[in-house]
Amino acid sequence: MAQEGNAVIHDGIPTNEERRNYFVNFQTDNILSLISHYHEAWSNKLNGVLNEECLELARLYRAQLEYSGNSVRIDLDSKPHLKRVKLPHYLRYPQTMSQKYTSSLKGKLWDSCLVPRVLRIEDSLWYKRNFGSIDKKLPRKALIRKPKKHRRTARTVEIEHF
DSSP: OEEETTEEEOSSOOOHHHHHHHHHHHHHHOOHHHHHHHHHHHHTSTTGGGSHHHHHHHHHHHHHHTHHHHOOOOOGGGOGGGSOSOEEGGGTOOTTTEEOOTTOHHHHHHHHOOOOHHHHSTTOHHHHHHHTTTOTTSOGGGGSOOOOOOOOOSSOOOOOOO
């Protein structure tokens, strides 16, 4: 086994310990989705995907894609200027981490989509989980499901099934 920079080059079959370490490290080092979300946020700024931050994130994304071949870890913490942006509201991050980009085409498309009425009914847990945090009509505490109380009577008790 030879070491070239940060990459490890094997002369033969990797040992079980090396395989285990690779998969454990891959799970913690894989930040492709995070890089793409920051790229999405910067693309909503002036110059779109051609601004410097987007281009730098695209280079980092490509390097992260090659992780399986070279095992070189990308560290976003060493580039704090790339993280100084609010993520778009349509990526479903909490309101403290996101903002509504009014000039963004994707933001306008997201806002123009309507959820069917059958899914917007008051007791629809699916709607509360997916849209309750940004829907002004549903407070945050409404996302917590409360147990229903059923009265037992001589009549048949009807229970809703979804």
